[in-house]
Amino acid sequence: MSPDQQNLPIGVFDSGLGGLTVVRAIRELCPAERIVYLGDSARVPYGTRSAATVIRYSKNCAACLSSIGLKMLVVACNTASSVALPALRAQLNVPVLGVIEAGARAVAQCGARVVGVIGTAGTVGSGSYPAQLAQIAPSCEVVQQTAPLFVPLAEEGWTEGEVPLLVARRYLRPLVERQIEVLLLGCTHYPVLHHAIAGALQDLRSHAAIINSATAMAKDVQRTLCEQGLLRTGRGELRCLVTDQPSGFEEMSARFLGERPTDVELIDII
Numbered sequence: 001m002s003p004d005q006q007n008l009p010i011g012v013f014d015s016g017l018g019g020l021t022v023v024r025a026i027r028e029l030c031p032a033e034r035i036v037y038l039g040d041s042a043r044v045p046y047g048t049r050s051a052a053t054v055i056r057y058s059k060n061c062a063a064c065l066s067s068i069g070l071k072m073l074v075v076a077c078n079t080a081s082s083v084a085l086p087a088l089r090a091q092l093n094v095p096v097l098g099v100i101e102a103g104a105r106a107v108a109q110c111g112a113r114v115v116g117v118i119g120t121a122g123t124v125g126s127g128s129y130p131a132q133l134a135q136i137a138p139s140c141e142v143v144q145q146t147a148p149l150f151v152p153l154a155e156e157g158w159t160e161g162e163v164p165l166l167v168a169r170r171y172l173r174p175l176v177e178r179q180i181e182v183l184l185l186g187c188t189h190y191p192v193l194h195h196a197i198a199g200a201l202q203d204l205r206s207h208a209a210i211i212n213s214a215t216a217m218a219k220d221v222q223r224t225l226c227e228q229g230l231l232r233t234g235r236g237e238l239r240c241l242v243t244d245q246p247s248g249f250e251e252m253s254a255r256f257l258g259e260r261p262t263d264v265e266l267i268d269i270i
């Protein structure tokens, strides 16, 4: 690969802030990469919408990012990864990575027999995680649960204390009753609620290990960049684009990213 291609940014998109948990994991593992993050804040949430709508929104996001010039597209949104990957791979001529394959691979590596998956209605309804796990870990039993209240709790910053703990206990109880050994966080918003989720599992006397698909995704990005000779050296950078309310995004994103982004641009992608 030419140095020009190595220097191109990685495009990452999600419905809003949540995908910054994936950006954070990629920056930790591949600090020299240039990343352009697009948060479709005008149209969040994706998790409650039909597959056709999520595919349309995802194609808009991919077209916007690829017009900048990319070496890779990372679909950080679990809901979009569940339904839109074939359409995005047909649309772009660079590697397109989704979180479902990465998360499922991380689960398969644990060798667990019973796996709990929590996600949006769109992700759970698509059956993407059970389908992926059936291919790579056929003996593994998958128990799914939607956890819709986790998204607004994360966006509001209610990540600690009794409210998220109560909600987490309610969502996780049916999974614990099925004796899950591993819990996969199948939504980009959930890693910021890790503490409450771990506390609820403990309260319910479960020893299930928590797997964060953001970390698994970052490992996938690093491996693909290495395989394709696309790893960059030098100083990394992050540019953030949003489709609505850049000031709110800037303020709240520190929670997901671990730092406040310096430069957030408002764009129109439709």
Ligand code: DGL
Pocket: 014, 015, 016, 018, 019, 044, 045, 046, 047, 048, 076, 077, 078, 079, 080, 120, 123, 151, 186, 187, 188, 189
């Ligand atoms: N980012 C979405 C996901 O990972 C959750 C938020 C939404 O519903 O848009 O599925």
